[in-house]
Every structure is written in structure tokens, then in C-alpha cells.
Amino acid sequence: MTHNTAPPDELTFWSFVDYAVQKAERELPSVNAEAMRMVLTLNRATSMVVYDLESSVHRPRGWTWPGFRVLFALWLAGPMEAKTTAEISGMSRAALSALLNTLERDGLLSRQRATHDRRALQLSLTEAGYGAILGVFRAHNRRESAWAEALEPEERRELVRLLNKLMAGSTDAQAKFRS
Amino acid sequence: MTHNTAPPDELTFWSFVDYAVQKAERELPSVNAEAMRMVLTLNRATSMVVYDLESSVHRPRGWTWPGFRVLFALWLAGPMEAKTTAEISGMSRAALSALLNTLERDGLLSRQRATHDRRALQLSLTEAGYGAILGVFRAHNRRESAWAEALEPEERRELVRLLNKLMAGSTDAQAKFRS
DNA sequence: TCAGATTCATCAAACGTTTGATCATTTGGG
DNA sequence: CCCAAATGATCAAACGTTTGATGAATCTGA
Numbered sequence: 001m002t003h004n005t006a007p008p009d010e011l012t013f014w015s016f017v018d019y020a021v022q023k024a025e026r027e028l029p030s031v032n033a034e035a036m037r038m039v040l041t042l043n044r045a046t047s048m049v050v051y052d053l054e055s056s057v058h059r060p061r062g063w064t065w066p067g068f069r070v071l072f073a074l075w076l077a078g079p080m081e082a083k084t085t086a087e088i089s090g091m092s093r094a095a096l097s098a099l100l101n102t103l104e105r106d107g108l109l110s111r112q113r114a115t116h117d118r119r120a121l122q123l124s125l126t127e128a129g130y131g132a133i134l135g136v137f138r139a140h141n142r143r144e145s146a147w148a149e150a151l152e153p154e155e156r157r158e159l160v161r162l163l164n165k166l167m168a169g170s171t172d173a174q175a176k177f178r179s
Numbered sequence: 180m181t182h183n184t185a186p187p188d189e190l191t192f193w194s195f196v197d198y199a200v201q202k203a204e205r206e207l208p209s210v211n212a213e214a215m216r217m218v219l220t221l222n223r224a225t226s227m228v229v230y231d232l233e234s235s236v237h238r239p240r241g242w243t244w245p246g247f248r249v250l251f252a253l254w255l256a257g258p259m260e261a262k263t264t265a266e267i268s269g270m271s272r273a274a275l276s277a278l279l280n281t282l283e284r285d286g287l288l289s290r291q292r293a294t295h296d297r298r299a300l301q302l303s304l305t306e307a308g309y310g311a312i313l314g315v316f317r318a319h320n321r322r323e324s325a326w327a328e329a330l331e332p333e334e335r336r337e338l339v340r341l342l343n344k345l346m347a348g349s350t351d352a353q354a355k356f357r358s
Numbered sequence: 359t360c361a362g363a364t365t366c367a368t369c370a371a372a373c374g375t376t377t378g379a380t381c382a383t384t385t386g387g388g
Numbered sequence: 389c390c391c392a393a394a395t396g397a398t399c400a401a402a403c404g405t406t407t408g409a410t411g412a413a414t415c416t417g418a
Contacts, residue, residue, distance in 0.1 A: 148214035150348020169329020
């Protein structure tokens with residue numbers, strides 16, 4: 001950065017994206033500023049939603065969002081192989097393995113060896129897990145609703161469409177996927 | 180869940196959102212399905228982007244995305260107080276404190292006590308940090324560009340607009356923020 | 359002035375995640 | 389049939405993050 005420009009007196013969470021994009025564009029003409037802005041904004045929005053849900057719904061109940069995702073998947077789709085659980089809840093098999101230790105210790109789900117393939121693991125909710133998930137989901141969905149109200153119904157649909165298109169494009173982008 | 184419906188033969192990462200939303204709507208009439216779909220989709224899209232950037236750009240270089248965010252902020256705005264760094268890179272002061280140990284150990288940045296307030300911490304890039312950040316940012320921005328190409332320019336702007344509107348609405352939503 | 363409250367940073371414990379290695383089971387080709 | 393390759397799960401080490409606690413410096417108001 002050859003031409004140093006003084007940062008604004010007050011550099012905040014809210015002003016940083018504009019500042020960063022403009023500064024990067026000025027200092028590095030080769031930068032793709034719009035891509036930078038898109039990824040930056042996407043991450044900030046998600047991180048805000050995640051932080052709110054995690055800290056207002058899950059942590060106070062002694063849960064975490066990843067744990068909730070696993071329990072929720074099992075609640076919706078019924079007992080299933082751990083491999084499937086990992087895939088649909090968007091985590092690696094190794095991450096799930098570690099997470100299961102916590103969930104099993106807390107008595108929320110149980111592991112069973114699969115009958116048709118003795119390598120495979122079958123997961124199912126315990127009575128306690130089954131009894132807890134509905135209440136937590138309701139609280140989770142209430143906060144989701146509060147966030148959703150920021151947009152008009154049509155805008156919500158458009159946001160979902162754009163995010164899906166973004167994900168679909170990952171193939172062309174040769175993006176790396178979780179194993 | 181009174182009326183159990185068999186899950187589809189193949190429940191995959193891609194089919195799960197539709198399955199979950201429809202099932203939840205059927206089993207729990209009180210659910211806000213559109214809010215659920217929005218948050219679910221937002222998280223999946225972001226998690227794909229994060230995983231790709233992290234695993235194809237940062238990890239192979241011995242970096243992490245959070246570490247990159249800190250170094251990038253320092254590179255753009257110059258030396259600053261740790262409090263500011265934490266805020267603009269979207270992490271708590273405690274998380275930054277832990278992260279600084281790694282970055283300092285790797286010789287990428289240095290901590291100095293502030294002169295005007297002996298409690299405060301001043302951060303600045305080392306020569307090594309300064310020398311490394313540009314190359315990593317270029318690689319990072321190249322992957323951002325690949326993702327951005329999934330959308331038309333107009334769609335990218337609309338996505339950013341909607342995400343910003345979502346964030347702005349967090350005030351009304353009484354969302355919890357990082358301290 | 360000075361004692362209480364506030365602010366800044368760090369620490370400790372617990373957690374989820376990643377990469378790379380290991381072990382057990384199953385599959386497939388000769 | 390048998391052995392090599394592939395598959396499923398776990399482990400170990402390192403990392404970033406959260407919450408709650410602790411210690412140091414600064415500020416404030418009586």
C-alpha cells in the first residue's frame with residue numbers, strides 16, 4: 001500500500017465493509033471489489049444471525065447450534081446412519097464423531113452399531129432428546145421469525161433464491177466440499 | 180411428531196432443506212416455515228463459502244480465516260487498538276486475545292502497550308505479516324471472484340442489499356450482539 | 359482526595375472443527 | 389478363495405470461540 005489514507009476517526013463494525021472495499025479498490029486495482037463485498041457481507045450477516053441464535057437460544061439451555069442441528073435432523077427424519085446425519089447437517093464425519101460424545105454424554109441420543117454393516121453407526125434420539133427438541137426448536141424458530149421480519153415476504157423469497165443460485169454455482173467455481 | 184412420514188430414500192445435503200421445511204410445516208402448524216427456510220439456506224450458503232475459502236486458501240498456507248481477517252484489517256487501516264480490531268473483524272475481545280497468541284507466535288503481528296492508556300493494547304503488522312498479507316489476499320479474492328460469478332452483477336447487488344437490510348433489522352429483532 | 363465503579367485485557371474450562379493417522383470391516387478382482 | 393483396496397469410525401493435536409472469572413488501570417463523584 002503505497003498511498004496511505006488515514007482511516008476514518010471511527011472505524012466500526014458497520015462502517016468497515018464500505019471502508020475495506022473502497023480502500024482495497026483504491027490500493028489494488030486488480031481486486032474484484034464486488035466479489036469482496038458480497039462475501040464480506042454474506043459472512044457478517046450470517047455471523048450476526050448465528051451469534052444471536054446461539055447465545056439467546058442454545059447456550060442458555062446448555063446446547064449448541066451444531067448439537068441442535070444433529071438432534072433436529074434425527075427428530076425430523078428418524079433414526080439414521082451417522083454418515084447421513086453428518087452430510088445433511090453439514091459437518092464432516094470426524095466433527096460429528098466428536099459432537100456425538102457430548103450429545104451421548106448428555107443423554108440426548110444414542111449410538112448403535114448397524115446390523116447390515118458392522119462398521120456403520122446408527123443414531124437415534126433418546127426419550128430425553130425427543131422430549132427436549134420440540135421446545136428448543138420452537139424457541140429457535142421464534143428467533144428466526146424475528147430476523148425474517150426484517151424483509152418483506154417477496155424479499156425473503158428472493159434472498160433464498162439468490163443463495164440457492166450461489167450454492168448451485170459452487171460446482172462451476174470448483175469449490176472444495178467437505179469430505 | 181404424530182404422523183410419521185418416511186424420509187426420502189436418499190436424504191442428501193441438497194434435498195434436506197426442502198424436506199425439513201415441508202416436514203416441519205406438516206407436523207407443526209405453528210412453525211414459521213419461511214423464516215426457517217431463510218435461516219437454513221443462509222447458513223448453508225455461508226458454510227459452503229467459508230469451507231471453500233478456508234480449505235483452499237488459508238489452511239494450505241498455515242493460516243486461518245479469522246487470522247486472515249485480523250491481519251487484513253491491520254493491513255487496510257494501519258496499526259490500531261485491539262478493541263477496534265476485534266469489533267471490525269467481528270469477534271469478541273476474548274477471542275481476539277487467544278487468536279493474537281497464534282499470530283504473534285507466527286511472527287505476523289506484534290502487540291504493544293498503548294501510551295495514552297496503559298490498559299489498552301496496540302496492534303501492528305510485523306515485516307513478515309506485511310510481506311505475506313498481499314499474496315494471501317489475492318488468492319482469497321480470486322476464490323471470492325469464482326463464487327461471485329454464480330450470480331449476475333445485478334443479482335449480486337440485490338443479494339448485498341438484502342443482507343444489509345437483514346442486518347439492519349437486527350435492531351428491531353432485539354438480536355444479541357457480541358460484547 | 360480517594361474509594362467504588364467501569365473499562366481493558368487475559369485466563370481457564372468446555373466445546374466444535376480441521377487435518378492426518380489408525381483400526382476394523384467390507385468389497386472386489388485375480 | 390484370498391489379499392489388496394476402499395469404506396466407516398475414531399483418535400490426536402492444533403485451533404478459534406464462548407462464558408465467566410480475575411487482575412490491572414482509569415474514571416467518577418461525594
